[in-house]
Amino acid sequence: GAVVSQHPSRVICKSGTSVKIECRSLDFQATTMFWYRQFPKQSLMLMATSNEGSKATYEQGVEKDKFLINHASLTLSTLTVTSAHPEDSSFYICRGAPGETGSTEAFFGQGTRLTVV
Amino acid sequence: KQEVTQIPAALSVPEGENLVLNCSFTDSAIYNLQWFRQDPGKGLTSLLLIQSSQREQTSGRLNASLDKSSGRSTLYIAASQPGDSATYLCAAYAGNNRKLIWGLGTSLAVNP
Numbered sequence: 001g002a003v004v005s006q007h008p009s010r011v012i013c014k015s016g017t018s019v020k021i022e023c024r025s026l027d028f029q030a031t032t033m034f035w036y037r038q039f040p041k042q043s044l045m046l047m048a049t050s051n052e053g054s055k056a057t058y059e060q061g062v063e064k065d066k067f068l069i070n071h072a073s074l075t076l077s078t079l080t081v082t083s084a085h086p087e088d089s090s091f092y093i094c095r096g097a098p099g100e101t102g103s104t105e106a107f108f109g110q111g112t113r114l115t116v117v
Numbered sequence: 118k119q120e121v122t123q124i125p126a127a128l129s130v131p132e133g134e135n136l137v138l139n140c141s142f143t144d145s146a147i148y149n150l151q152w153f154r155q156d157p158g159k160g161l162t163s164l165l166l167i168q169s170s171q172r173e174q175t176s177g178r179l180n181a182s183l184d185k186s187s188g189r190s191t192l193y194i195a196a197s198q199p200g201d202s203a204t205y206l207c208a209a210y211a212g213n214n215r216k217l218i219w220g221l222g223t224s225l226a227v228n229p
Contacts, residue, residue, distance in 0.1 A: 006160070034217075041221075042221065043121075043206075043219040043220060043221045043222070044206070044208075044217075044219040045219075046216060046217065049216075093160055093161065095217075108160050108161040108163070109160055110159060110160035111159060111160040111161075
């Protein structure tokens with residue numbers, strides 16, 4: 001099946017620094033990329049949806065200036081957590097979809113466990 | 118607003134048991150429903166996707182059913198094995214943009 005490669009799988013950073021998470025679609029063109037985060041004992045929550053070449057659409061309550069999403073190509077999308085704080089510590093995961101927004105054919109990355117100290 | 122609930126939150130069974138995980142959703146106007154498996158600290162593995170026009174899907178020892186009218190889906194695991202231990206998530210594709218709405222998951226432990 002199709003693969004989305006997400007890196008890094010784990011990262012520990014100091015408070016105030018920025019962290020970049022990459023998701024690459026290896027054998028398909030990810031027209032749409034969804035970014036989720038999951039806090040402990042909570043469900044996955046959609047943070048933003050991005051279409052290649054367009055600005056991302058952020059969910060209510062997600063700061064677009066803090067969580068920068070770049071989807072400049074059909075095979076690469078990045079999420080940068082800027083000025084990270086301990087409360088940003090979470091599990092972040094991407095989902096790439098080859099079709100139009102909302103396509104049910106979509107593939108998940110392996111996830112990134114971010115710890116801000 | 119679509120909400121997805123999974124019961125039970127946690128389940129511990131001896132190896133070999135057949136078991137049922139439940140997922141309910143509040144808005145029957147879902148597009149599709151999908152079951153995933155999440156291993157600790159890892160990503161998601163898609164198990165079964167049930168299209169809105171379907172009533173069930175099967176893959177190996179797994180069978181998932183969908184009853185849109187009652188707002189329910191069940192995941193049946195036959196002859197459970199220790200390797201089945203994981204968190205099982207259901208997610209409904211809902212709304213005009215078909216966003217995924219997630220349940221909190223059922224944490225399954227299969228004891229040898």
